[in-house]
Amino acid sequence: MQYVSTRGEAPVLGFSDAVLAGLARDGGLYVPDSWPQFSAAEIRAMRGLAYPDLAIRVLSPFLGGEIAMPVFERLVREAYATFRHEAVCPLVQTGSNIFVLELFHGPTLAFKDVAMQLLARLMDHVLAERDQRATIVGATSGDTGGAAIDAFAGRNRTDIFVLFPHGRVSPVQQRQMTTSIAANVHALAVEGNFDDCQGLVKDMFNDHGFRDRVSLSGVNSINWARIMAQIVYYFSSALSLGAPDRPVSFTVPTGNFGDIFAGYAAKKMGLPIERLIIATNDNDILARTLSSGEYRTKDVFSTTSPSMDIQVSSNFERLLFEAANRNASTVQRYMSGLRQSGAFTIEADEIARIRSEFDAARSTMDEVAATIRSTLAASDYLLDPHTAAAMHVAIAKAASAVPMVVLGTAHPAKFPAAVEAASGVSPALPAWLGGLMSAEEKYTVLPSDLKMVEDYVSRHTRAAS
Ligand SMILES: Cc1ncc(COP(=O)(O)O)c(C=O)c1O
Numbered sequence: 422m423q424y425v426s427t428r429g430e431a432p433v434l435g436f437s438d439a440v441l442a443g444l445a446r447d448g449g450l451y452v453p454d455s456w457p458q459f460s461a462a463e464i465r466a467m468r469g470l471a472y473p474d475l476a477i478r479v480l481s482p483f484l485g486g487e488i489a490m491p492v493f494e495r496l497v498r499e500a501y502a503t504f505r506h507e508a509v510c511p512l513v514q515t516g517s518n519i520f521v522l523e524l525f526h527g528p529t530l531a532f533k534d535v536a537m538q539l540l541a542r543l544m545d546h547v548l549a550e551r552d553q554r555a556t557i558v559g560a561t562s563g564d565t566g567g568a569a570i571d572a573f574a575g576r577n578r579t580d581i582f583v584l585f586p587h588g589r590v591s592p593v594q595q596r597q598m599t600t601s602i603a604a605n606v607h608a609l610a611v612e613g614n615f616d617d618c619q620g621l622v623k624d625m626f627n628d629h630g631f632r633d634r635v636s637l638s639g640v641n642s643i644n645w646a647r648i649m650a651q652i653v654y655y656f657s658s659a660l661s662l663g664a665p666d667r668p669v670s671f672t673v674p675t676g677n678f679g680d681i682f683a684g685y686a687a688k689k690m691g692l693p694i695e696r697l698i699i700a701t702n703d704n705d706i707l708a709r710t711l712s713s714g715e716y717r718t719k720d721v722f723s724t725t726s727p728s729m730d731i732q733v734s735s736n737f738e739r740l741l742f743e744a745a746n747r748n749a750s751t752v753q754r755y756m757s758g759l760r761q762s763g764a765f766t767i768e769a770d771e772i773a774r775i776r777s778e779f780d781a782a783r784s785t786m787d788e789v790a791a792t793i794r795s796t797l798a799a800s801d802y803l804l805d806p807h808t809a810a811a812m813h814v815a816i817a818k819a820a821s822a823v824p825m826v827v828l829g830t831a832h833p834a835k836f837p838a839a840v841e842a843a844s845g846v847s848p849a850l851p852a853w854l855g856g857l858m859s860a861e862e863k864y865t866v867l868p869s870d871l872k873m874v875e876d877y878v879s880r881h882t883r884a885a886s
């Protein structure tokens with residue numbers, strides 16, 4: 422298995438190099454050169470496997486033989502031992518044929534932990550084998566940052582710099598980033614929104630002199646290993662609902678398109694997924710794109726589901742590459758339109774291909790609040806605002822014969838103000854996170870300025886040559 426860039430001009434890499442590279446050198450995203458295939462019989466044989474065993478089975482084809490199996494098995498088991506639910510990602514029924522896939526039982530209460538706990542261990546292993554260090558940068562609208570800091574804190578081969586939009590994350594999210602006492606952790610509050618943070622991270626990767634000088638690596642979902650690890654829970658939930666003998670649909674609260682792209686990958690690998698439904702909040706660029714065929718950015722609104730407050734949805738590029746039958750020059754043309762005018766129009770046959778696999782709809786803030794209330798009243802189940810945005814769409818789109826799985830991407834206690842305003846119930850943090858809100862914070866405020874961020878990173882990394 423090799424990895425190719427969506428823009429076609431970066432070196433083709435093996436698994437370990439793709440994990441360390443993050444963004445490809447041509448600005449594109451790495452994808453596997455082909456999708457591993459599982460037959461119905463092979464999927465049937467996965468029934469009943471514990472989550473780590475399933476992860477080993479589903480993910481090993483992506484390694485291209487570069488990580489010895491006993492090592493990979495150990496890394497997977499260690500990663501999922503950090504979760505506080507025996508099933509790792511349990512499935513809970515909340516309505517007639519509607520299920521929530523709870524992805525928030527990891528150390529920072531969001532789905533990011535599922536991939537980040539494995540990615541940190543994989544990176545550490547590859548760096549140790551090569552006796553190298555890396556400087557990790559990440560952009561976050563709230564959840565990736567905390568998960569990355571938890572997973573990388575104290576690892577002596579990496580320094581990690583997380584850029585978050587100053588004043589636009591929830592207090593719990595902020596403290597998960599700013600209260601680490603590990604010397605290798607740097608929380609940077611950027612004066613801007615998430616798209617500014619993500620733009621700075623991509624600009625650092627595209628500044629090849631800087632990139633090479635500090636041995637830059639990335640932990641956003643631009644890193645293939647993040648998407649890869651998220652494929653597993655599509656398998657685990659579909660298997661619980663009868664796969665491969667019964668199709669399942671998924672509704673995914675979507676921002677950067679990483680989570681739902683993992684569902685697309687699962688389908689390409691043979692999992693019988695009927696529909697993949699993109700749920701957005703008021704930042705509805707993807708819902709508009711699916712209906713009009715034009716991707717056009719607008720200003721970002723601040724909503725009660727801040728982790729989805731995004732306009733530049735990075736992983737949509739991976740889907741465009743697939744829809745264009747892996748034609749990298751088409752992707753380059755779209756991305757240059759995005760850079761120059763903030764918009765591009767998708768060719769008719771490509772948008773038709775996308776519509777044949779995906780559906781999309783938006784939930785407004787009022788609809789999110791009403792869904793938190795109605796789900797609590799009907800099912801005694803408290804949703805976080807991101808999961809609620811998906812639940813609202815799922816209820817509207819569900820076809821009764823096919824089970825609908827809503828991805829539960831965060832614990833409601835990460836967003837207590839929005840949940841309490843909607844439902845009157847103030848969700849408490851689990852006891853093991855009890856000290857979070859009183860711990861001392863440490864972060865640096867920086868303008869949204871590439872030079873100043875690069876300068877900060879250069880002065881604080883131990884990997885600079
Ligand atoms: C809680 C939560 N839900 C949904 C999303 C959207 O996921 P993705 O960016 O993979 O589309 C995010 C951020 O990524 C998130 O933190």
Ligand SMILES: N[C@@H](CCOP(=O)(O)O)C(=O)O
Pocket residue numbers: 560561562563564565566640641642643676677679728729735
């Ligand atoms: N919603 C995310 C944004 C970054 O997404 P990623 O999956 O590309 O890391 C967040 O919470 O930070």
